[in-house]
Amino acid sequence: MERLQSSVVRTPPNSTVVQRRSKSYRQSYRSCLGAPSRLGLTPGLTARRLNSSRRALKSHVITEKVNPEHLALLVKTEWRLSYVTPLHQFRHTQLKRYSRQLSAFIAAEKQQGVAMEVEGSQSGFRVSFSVVQGLAATDDDAETVLIQIYSTPVFARQDEPQKSVWSGWLTCINGNPEYLESLPKGFTCLPLFGGSGAEVLTSLVKSWFQRTFDCCFGPLEINHTSLQWLAALWTNCHTESNLQHLKMIWTLPVVPPLQVTYTVNPQDAWELWMSVRKDRLERTEEEAEAGSIDIEEVVRFVQGLKSHFYRHFRLDLSAGNLNQVSTTLGSAKSSGKIKISNSRYMITTLTLLTECALLKMPI
């Protein structure tokens, strides 16, 4: 959260620079969110944060739309997240060429002496780019791209299945339409990157992308507001899919550091969540609001959990950092790792993460 705040203070002097560039270069994401601010000098102060309200987690049955193999891979792995700036001249039709180029790049780096800890140092690598059809939520979203790296041992039999040593994907789900439309021609926006496998291969893939498409990668941490959103959104789904537990891990800044794991029975968590929603729904009469969740409800939900804790232990969890939220639907760590264990909620979780990635991008 500190980063967001400090850059809010920074934006006023920069905004004029951005405005001048915006005619020929892509617009700053932030200036898109606050439309009137484009003309004035004050940046969209109100816009520089996550959506304060979002649609409730709808379960999208995507198993029919998406290749089951791809889905199985996406669901069973824990991904390390990064944000990516828009890619220049990326073509979804050229994936075979990209596969060959990336294989060659990895082989070349290996020859130059980059150490690879992948087992079987004699093996080569085969790269496969593929499109994951069916995940894109709107017409503006670019199709998700999946990258897999297989190790090809030197003395492999013909029919031996190749072992996948690394996988990654680039995606954009429900990206902000104003921003996407404002991108100049030739740029594809796939702001969210997830990778799983050897760190060496991840950095090789990233440097290849950076060279080929003139983009920038950066680490994407999941800040505590997003973690609270995920806790609330997942709890909201308890009636549809049994959560089994809502687990939150905090770290308190004492010497030596104290880790608190707070696991709540899912039914009780759900009732607490519903009680918070009920209060709010009673106050606003509009039906249209019923489907969406406000940040205040999320905050009140987590505050309720914290105050129950305080009543017993006299320890205020706000003094610490929320590091991890997990349920059977998935787990999210503040270091930027996500695991989505249930395909029904993939779209909505990825929407939240896409938003985080778009916000964190430096331009």
Place this chain on the structure above:
Amino acid sequence: MDDSARRLLQRIMRRIPAQMLKPTLDKWGRLTAAQRQSMDFTESKWALTEKLLAICEENEMTVKHITELEMIHVIENPDHCMWYALQLMDPEEDVHSVELTQFKEQFKSHLRELIRHVSIKIKKHTDEAVWIRIAWGDSFSRPNHLKPTYVVHHLQTPYVFVTSLTSKLKPLLSQALVLSTRYQAIKDASLSGRKLTAIRDLLMRQYQQVFPTKYPSPLAENDQNASNILINKEQAELAASRHQKAREAFGDGMLPQLQSAVYKLETKFRDHTNKTMTEREEAFRCVVKFASTNLLESLRHCASSGIASTPGTSLLSSIPLKGRNYFVITDNSPGPSSQTRQPSN
């Protein structure tokens, strides 16, 4: 030397760290001077293991001798497995007359009555603790020396610490302990941890305690953080009283190194801002686990830095007060401040 003895020796050699090999073997005392000289302790552990196997073959050692070596190692380094505390209850009249030889004989004979194939080794360590190594067999098979249970009992106290014990064997051990120590029952003390010394110190209150006094002497503050004199003057008194309360609740100086504490909460949710939940009849079920490399040190720091308020009455101070690290809290159980432990004699 049979196969099980070889396997046991290999396993023990893997466990003992390289620098402890020579002292442990010397303590064991089963090698002749010539054999001791022939062991070159700069070689790799694998080579040393082979050498030792050969020497043991030469000396025709059996499993019994090897288990001695294991016991020596475990007594020196008890911190590699999980220990669980048990407490003996309802002493009989002659509990104070139990002394070492009587306890040893009684324990062995009772346990052998309960289970036929069992191998027991009892050793008295220097600090009044009796160490027992038990290898369990059953009516068909010989004792399994690869999965022994270690038991530590301090005579004249009601406390017993055990390592891994299956639920099938626990009642047998409990029975033997109860009969040989002249108590009537034994219960789980809800305290577990990796460091035997830590849970023993916690349970037997062998750390520096601070008792509440009406006029505590002022603490000597160190002046490293004297950045702003006015702020320090304001805060000094508050900080001093927080420090004092923290020390009263958790103790002074080096605290036993407990690693975790688990609270199972089954109390009602009460929050004046949330009417619906407060009116709810059922309990709000959750489990809270605190973990740290030195849990009591962290909690004391929480209290002295103000992150935890009123440490004396909170559930956290029950850990040193009651000597437990597993609690089930319901609405009907008495509050933490109203109970103290009976002093052990």
